[in-house]
Amino acid sequence: MPELPEAETIARGLRRAIAGKTIRDAGVYLPKVVIAPKRPRFGAQLAGDRIAGVGRRGKYVTIELSSGRSLVVSLRMTGRLIVQAAGDGLYPYTNVALEFVDGTRLAFADVRQFGRMRLVRPGERWDAELGIEPLGGEFSVAALRAMMRRRTTPIKAFLLDQKRIAGVGNIYACEALWEAQIKPTTPAGRLSAGRAERLHAALLSVLARAIEMRGTSARDYVDAEGIAGGFQNVLTVYGRAGEPCPRCGKELVRTVLAQRGTWWCRSCQRT
DNA sequence: AGGCGTACCTGAGGGC
DNA sequence: TGCCCTCAGGTACGCC
Known part of the structure; x- marks a missing residue:
């Protein structure tokens, strides 16, 4: 979606x-x-x-x-x-x-x-299970590290879990992990401080740029006026298996992780 | 509690 | 042309 x-x-x-x-x-x-x-x-x-x-x-x-x-x-x-x-x-x-x-x-x-x-109804807490807003003021590197601590789940699955961070889906999880040079299968709790910091920055950057470009129309998405977004034109890895990695030139791959297609670069997303 | 697999749907696109 | 397979921006639920 x-x-x-x-x-x-x-x-x-x-x-x-x-x-x-x-x-x-x-x-x-x-x-x-x-x-x-x-x-x-x-x-x-x-x-x-x-x-x-x-x-x-x-x-x-x-x-x-x-x-x-x-x-x-x-x-x-x-x-x-x-x-x-x-x-x-x-x-x-x-x-x-x-x-x-x-x-x-x-x-x-x-x-x-x-x-x-x-x-x-007024005041009904329908979003009690939803996690932190990534573009809200509470989403700090420290908050991200605290959430990841001791989690054994792959970082990609962690990013898709709406109870932790609310709003990140398959496209932006792939894009942010590529940008932060993190391997999607790395257990969330094993990311170094530096990687956590890079991931935090990548999430903020990718989401903000995607909003600026009015979203990604990979296939079906259109806005309230029926108009497609523009971020699909600047995606770096999502849906690009077989194409060269924009950073290192190696071929991008598609694997399956948490039952979802996962696009990444084996060469520059090593751990 | 956390992590994982499955179910829910229709349509597009590729291979033969 | 048409059939058959795989795949798709997600999440709820059940099982271990």
């Missing part, structure tokens, strides 16, 4: 496009997508509420309502949040749609049907 930079880009676009709009109704076309409220009447629950703002936490997009409730959206692999003009037909694979009183619509579309949406 969309990882942190894509969720951030979507949230920014949505904020501009739908803040202030009043919901007339909501249509649920694939019931399993709505985790809560379980009992239908989803539309009735939302009707009359207004979009107060749009935020992001990890890879989740949060649509804040003036009632104090929020719609929390997990886009998973292929989920899209698309703003549609009045009169537009339902966007392909729309599973849930917010219909606004001005005739425009927010479509939550997802071919693979993995994406989920839930309505959370």
Whole structure:
């Protein structure tokens, strides 16, 4: 799915496009997508509420309502949040749609049907299991080292664990490890202080640059306006098996780690 | 508790 | 053309 930079880009676009709009109704076309409220009447629950703002936490997009409730959206692999003009037909694979009183619509579309949406009550701690925000002030080298201490899991799997750091997915984990010259299989707890520092810097850098370029459209991702990102044009390793490493020229490889494709350079990511 | 494998889905792309 | 296989920005759940 969309990882942190894509969720951030979507949230920014949505904020501009739908803040202030009043919901007339909501249509649920694939019931399993709505985790809560379980009992239908989803539309009735939302009707009359207004979009107060749009935020992001990890890879989740949060649509804040003036009632104090929020719609929390997990886009998973292929989920899209698309703003549609009045009169537009339902966007392909729309599973849930917010219909606004001005005739425009927010479509939550997802071919693979993995994406989920839930309505959370004011103050409900829906993100209790989510880890630290990598671009927030609390994510320091010391915090990263403390989290990695004694972890035997491969560093790549560690980066994908949302309970530790929230928002890093497969693309940015691969890119950050390449940039920090760290081998994806190295146990997290065995990274040296220097490597931890490089990894921390690489994560910040990669995520910030990806946001600047409005995310990575490796295949399906588009923002709230249906527009592709630009970071796929500057990826260094992800999806580039067989091509030369931009740093050392050796051939990049694809292996499987934690059941995920993993792209890296055997030559300059040694430990 | 932590770590690992599997299930959930559809569609695109490559090989034959 | 078409069939069959593999692969895909993720996460929840169950097992050890």
